[in-house]
Amino acid sequence: MQGFLALAVTIAVVAADSGYAPAPEYLCRDTNTSIYAEVCVPAFAEQITPVTLAVKEVVDNDYCFDRVLTVCEETSSFVDREICTYEYAREDVVADCTTTQVTYAEKSETMKVTTCSASGYGTPGYGAGEHQYCREEYQTQAYRVPLVTEPKLESCKLAYPAPSKVCVTKTLEIVEVKCEDKVERECFNVAKFQDATNTVDQKEIIIGEPSCEQLTLTLPTQACSKNHPKPYHG
Incomplete structure (x- = not known):
């Protein structure tokens, strides 16, 4: 039996550059990931x-x-x-x-x-x-x-x-x-x-003999991307 596949998303915080530039923002959305697995039960x-x-x-x-x-x-x-x-x-x-x-x-x-x-x-x-x-x-x-x-x-x-x-x-x-x-x-x-x-x-x-069945597993995940703001000039 195969285990569930878990996706971990790591958010890295990047230190701001010199010149007073703001830190980048992350935009995330909820998505679903499908995994195909075989489940077997002993007979x-x-x-x-x-x-x-x-x-x-x-x-x-x-x-x-x-x-x-x-x-x-x-x-x-x-x-x-x-x-x-x-x-x-x-x-x-x-x-x-x-x-x-x-x-x-x-x-x-x-x-x-x-x-x-x-x-x-x-x-x-x-x-x-x-x-x-x-x-x-x-x-x-x-x-x-x-x-x-x-x-x-x-x-x-x-x-x-x-x-x-x-x-x-x-x-x-x-x-x-x-x-x-x-x-x-x-x-x-x-x-x-x-x-x-x-x-x-x-x-x-x-x-x-074990009884096996092919299953499709749907896992909730998140997809994130960086949003770079414009530099501020004073």
Whole structure:
């Protein structure tokens, strides 16, 4: 792009000559000056580029498994069973028993002991009997000693609980449970991810060829000329 052309007019002041001549005057008029120029404007263009992206897609998928179900069935039957119990009753018996017979033997033992008594002299009321007279003498002590002789046989009456078996027949119900496993195949739908691609258009703005135009520019200017006055004579 070309700039505008500016015209500058310089007015020069010339010093007056000797001889008292007046300074020259400038006569100016307004004029127009035309300039031819080329004006260019940049152009913008849109550029589209395909871009491939890696994505994940959700698809349907069947998931199956075996379900094990335990089924039980109850059956009952009646059977006769003999049930026995024991009862206890008192029973008296006579049996031989052995006792121990105890006898006593008479024994004696002679021991020497010391005995003391008053001497028997002195005036009564004045210390009579204060002196003791002691002597040794023998004494015999008799006692009984238990003796165990031969065992003695006797008849004893005894009582003891005697068991008695009592049996009865009862009808019993027997319950039987039978179980078995049943396998069933079940399937249901689940989500599954798989790899895929997706192509999109990527848009961007780029600078294209400029657009130029020829223009005529009109500039205001001034044109000036000197006006020489006549000399003054006095």
